[in-house]
Amino acid sequence: MNQIERSDNQPEFDAIIVGSGTCGATIARALCRRNKNVLLLERGDNAPVNESLLRMAAVMDEVPLGEGRLATMRAIATGGSTGLYFGVVNYPRPDTFSRLGIDLGADFDAVRQELPIAQLPEALLGDQNRRLRESALALGHAWQKNDMLIDLAKCDGGYRYEAKWKARSYVDEAVAQGATLISRATVHKVLIEGGKAVGVEYRVRRGLFGSETRRVYGARIILAAGELASPQLLRDSGVPGIGDRGFYCNPGYAIYGLVPGLTGRSSFVGSMGCSYDEGIELGDANVPQHMLRPMMLAGFKLRHLVASTRSIGIGVKVKDGFGGELRPDGRLHKTFDREDRQRLDKGRAEAIRILRHAGATHITDFGVTAAGRVGGLVRIGEHVDDKLETRYRNLYVCDGSVLPDDMRGTPTLTLVCLARHLSRHLLATL
Numbered sequence: 001m002n003q004i005e006r007s008d009n010q011p012e013f014d015a016i017i018v019g020s021g022t023c024g025a026t027i028a029r030a031l032c033r034r035n036k037n038v039l040l041l042e043r044g045d046n047a048p049v050n051e052s053l054l055r056m057a058a059v060m061d062e063v064p065l066g067e068g069r070l071a072t073m074r075a076i077a078t079g080g081s082t083g084l085y086f087g088v089v090n091y092p093r094p095d096t097f098s099r100l101g102i103d104l105g106a107d108f109d110a111v112r113q114e115l116p117i118a119q120l121p122e123a124l125l126g127d128q129n130r131r132l133r134e135s136a137l138a139l140g141h142a143w144q145k146n147d148m149l150i151d152l153a154k155c156d157g158g159y160r161y162e163a164k165w166k167a168r169s170y171v172d173e174a175v176a177q178g179a180t181l182i183s184r185a186t187v188h189k190v191l192i193e194g195g196k197a198v199g200v201e202y203r204v205r206r207g208l209f210g211s212e213t214r215r216v217y218g219a220r221i222i223l224a225a226g227e228l229a230s231p232q233l234l235r236d237s238g239v240p241g242i243g244d245r246g247f248y249c250n251p252g253y254a255i256y257g258l259v260p261g262l263t264g265r266s267s268f269v270g271s272m273g274c275s276y277d278e279g280i281e282l283g284d285a286n287v288p289q290h291m292l293r294p295m296m297l298a299g300f301k302l303r304h305l306v307a308s309t310r311s312i313g314i315g316v317k318v319k320d321g322f323g324g325e326l327r328p329d330g331r332l333h334k335t336f337d338r339e340d341r342q343r344l345d346k347g348r349a350e351a352i353r354i355l356r357h358a359g360a361t362h363i364t365d366f367g368v369t370a371a372g373r374v375g376g377l378v379r380i381g382e383h384v385d386d387k388l389e390t391r392y393r394n395l396y397v398c399d400g401s402v403l404p405d406d407m408r409g410t411p412t413l414t415l416v417c418l419a420r421h422l423s424r425h426l427l428a429t430l
């Protein structure tokens with residue numbers, strides 16, 4: 001291992017951004033548009049992400065949460081988790097940020113103008129989506145279409161991965177405008193001097209087995225490594241109280257059945273759904289066929305693998321309380337209380353009722369394996385201020401880890417707004 005040290009420690013960059021996902025990409029683009037000198041350090045590689053089995057296996061990172069086979073997913077690649085996400089939009093409640101002293105109004109309007117947002121037209125729904133909707137509506141659920149970050153002009157009559165908006169497009173724009181992107185570079189330490197963040201230390205992979213440790217210095221350091229990585233980086237930097245209340249992870253089920261005669265086709269996951277009860281969400285989990293088959297194979301659901309076009313799926317996601325811990329080695333360990341388990345049981349039972357009513361047989365699930373967004377480890381107003389700055393000057397955090405506790409829905413659109421909010425502050429001070 002080769003350690004590169006600088007003698008003067010002078011900033012080489014206006015901003016060093018750790019992670020090129022939703023927030024990192026948005027900030028990099030905003031700063032580069034105003035000619036700032038930006039370094040993006042990204043743990044993953046820079047090859048384009050697609051939904052081929054090989055590529056998905058390379059970028060998908062399943063992070064265990066300690067409770068049984070419970071795990072959450074993220075993508076490790078340029079563009080971060082939007083490389084794998086579904087594109088469902090939830091909007092922030094008006095007071096979610098204003099009570100923390102953050103006004104996202106103008107950013108929200110601008111983001112809504114810029115990003116492609118649409119509901120799926122009927123022509124893009126498959127048999128399985130319609131059958132699920134009919135069943136849910138017949139049982140009294142307010143099953144409705146969700147807004148999605150999808151460009152309908154790119155759908156070409158069916159499901160297209162390319163139609164989903166992805167943060168990668170912002171990274172590409174930032175790089176075209178002069179940002180330096182270093183891939184396969186994992187930041188493991190923030191360099192602090194005299195109460196100020198001055199740089200980061202990172203390990204960059206070289207070839208198949210080699211790596212090199214380097215230090216780089218910048219006027220502003222922005223942690224945008226995602227909800228799973230930034231809390232640990234903050235704690236390692238000496239920010240106290242990270243994870244002291246445990247965390248939530250929005251656990252749930254993906255439940256599938258087979259409907260005789262159904263001729264499903266690939267469609268966008270999460271295009272429809274409803275709130276079932278206090279803290280229980282049900283959604284259309286009909287993943288595209290090329291993803292359904294490997295999923296069934298991995299779960300040894302051979303009947304569902306063979307009959308995948310007859311498959312119909314529903315997702316259950318529940319609001320869990322704070323529990324568990326962020327361990328010293330960085331691993332998360334979740335515990336559920338009685339209320340969490342009751343919600344999980346109730347949601348699962350209702351999902352099965354909807355599937356049965358839709359005519360499904362051979363109903364099966366994978367256990368409580370799927371967790372949604374992990375949150376509650378970093379808090380605005382406590383660990384970071386309303387400018388997202390930590391107790392160390394010039395060290396900022398902007399990613400899913402800082403979202404307020406009442407923001408449990410799908411976060412991407414909100415994160416783009418929050419990243420714009422921070423970008424404005426950075427531009428005003430650089």
Ligand SMILES: Cc1cc2nc3c(=O)[nH]c(=O)nc-3n(C[C@H](O)[C@H](O)[C@H](O)COP(=O)(O)OP(=O)(O)OC[C@H]3O[C@@H](n4cnc5c(N)ncnc54)[C@H](O)[C@@H]3O)c2cc1C
Binds near residue numbers: 077085186225227415
């Ligand atoms: C399967 C799936 C489906 C989803 N569906 C939806 C949806 O429908 N709607 C929605 O709004 N959201 C969805 N999400 C969530 C959404 O994609 C993320 O919440 C959002 O992209 C988070 O943005 P971020 O900037 O916080 O982090 P990320 O986009 O995760 O980016 C973090 C980046 O930092 C890099 N990184 C991590 N550690 C380091 C390190 N130490 N050094 C350098 N780089 C590092 C990572 O490789 C990654 O590129 C989904 C996520 C997944 C996995």
